[in-house]
Amino acid sequence: MQKALILIFSLASLCGCSTLAHKQEEPSNSLILAEPLAVPFQSEVELARLEEILSRADLNNDQRAQVFYRRGVVYDSVGLKALARRDFNRAVQLKPDMADAYNFIGIQAISAEEFEQAYEALDAAIELDPKHEYAYLNRGIALYYGDRPELAVKDLETFLSMQPSDPYRILWLYLAEQKADPAAAKARLAYNATRLQGDLWANQLVALYQGKESEEDFVEGLKKGVDSNRALAERLCEAYFYLGKLHQAKGDVGEAINFFKLSLTTNVQDFIEFRYARLELNRMRRELSHKAG
Template identity: 70%
Template sequence: MRKTLAVLIPLMLAGCASLPSTSKTDSRLILAEPMAVPFQSEVELVRLEQILARADLNKEQRAEVIYHRGVVYDSVGLRALANRDFHLAVKLNPKMADAYNFIGIQAISDEEFDQAYDALDTAIALDPKPDYAYLNRGIALYYGDRPELGVPDLKKFVSLQPDDPYRIVWMYLLEDAVDPAKAMTELNANAKHLHGHAWANQLVLLYQGKLSESDFINGLKDGIDSNQALAERLCEAYFYLGKLHQRHGDTGEAINFFKLALTTNVKDFIEYRYARLEIKRIRRQLAQAQQKAG
């Protein structure tokens, strides 16, 4: 496994670039220009503020607009403002499942797991149809060190779209935390449902050990036609590479890949959100280990 990556990313990097790797692979890491706040998001915030200024909105309508404003705030990284809006939305309309879902997601990032469980339980009770609530509750249980309780949620999540490689990988991550041998068996079984040439299928091949890390990284730019598409792909790729190295106990390399995911600035992706959480958790574990050793 890799020992160090020693990645130094100049602040003035722009566009697509590659970075020599100091790892045992011969690949060159791919970089993208970090995503800026979309102008459309600023326009949308102005529009929503104008709607909220109207006096003829009932509680449900006002809750819906405030919720959408929270979604925009969340997508640009203004988490405190987003959190305020999601809580205000459910206060105005206690039946708004989507707002509870976002409250749960933000609580996971803050490691407030009891709050996450309550919010996501409420979201599913109010509307069991949105399948991503099952993913989010499974992730909450995973990071809350109760992965065995999250496995049923991920099984349901995968069953609703069994050919989705992201669902298959998250299913593997939870099962691997419970029973690694069974997790690999399930991963291989679920991989049989994949079809087509979707890039994310390579994530499953990587986790199966059927695709080398070098070949995986070298193919990251395939089919990419814009910096946004590249940044989004790299955010995902580097997060899952971080999780793979973490699984093998290579925490230093895992941290570096999680940092690379953060450099994309794709703030509305769960991979970006949880890359920061992963770094925080690893650093805490390392500090605790040092204290015990000292």
């Protein structure tokens, strides 16, 4: 297995021209990088196979919709978002009751900040499958970024109720509640943290947000239990996104931007943290440009 490429460097070295208008603080930690993930050869093979299947004339509409959906998932996982969105739309045209495809259409719309389209698609996914866990997550995220935090909280509460010990679900609910009611968010985070189980590394994210673990210790712990570059890249994609959100909430705009950039360096295309790190950067750059203008 390819050895992880671990680079220790100063966060300040990542400061780009877009952040010069905001004073940068010297970071206290050295940070870790993984080698960015490449497109898996298996994905290329699968895309070729799916193309071959679609060329057959004997597929019925349901079968063709399933193949379009699967190809959309693969396109999405390798970063070909426009092609993925086209295939998801083709899938629901052929099979209008495909909740999974509507869920992905919603995700694509969030990334493009087309929130009304996201709500419509995710509403359809939930109407078709009321137990579709990730449709609640994604609609909650759409509402969060669409500046409807109170509604986002309701969906993210539903999502958390399906797996109360999941640290990621706890964090997304906290992020939405923090926008709606910061005091209540802090109290709920403390309560939800008592539900954490096992030794999942992501439990440390919750400890970090509670202030029970320092940022330095958190970053140092990111290497523990990692045995491949892929595992490291996936962990860093998540960790740096949530560090970006943490600094953003504190008003540390420069450091937040740098952490979102770090999340993107992993190239973990199919993680929500990767998707929304780019969205966060776009929004923060617009805000900085507006203030500068």
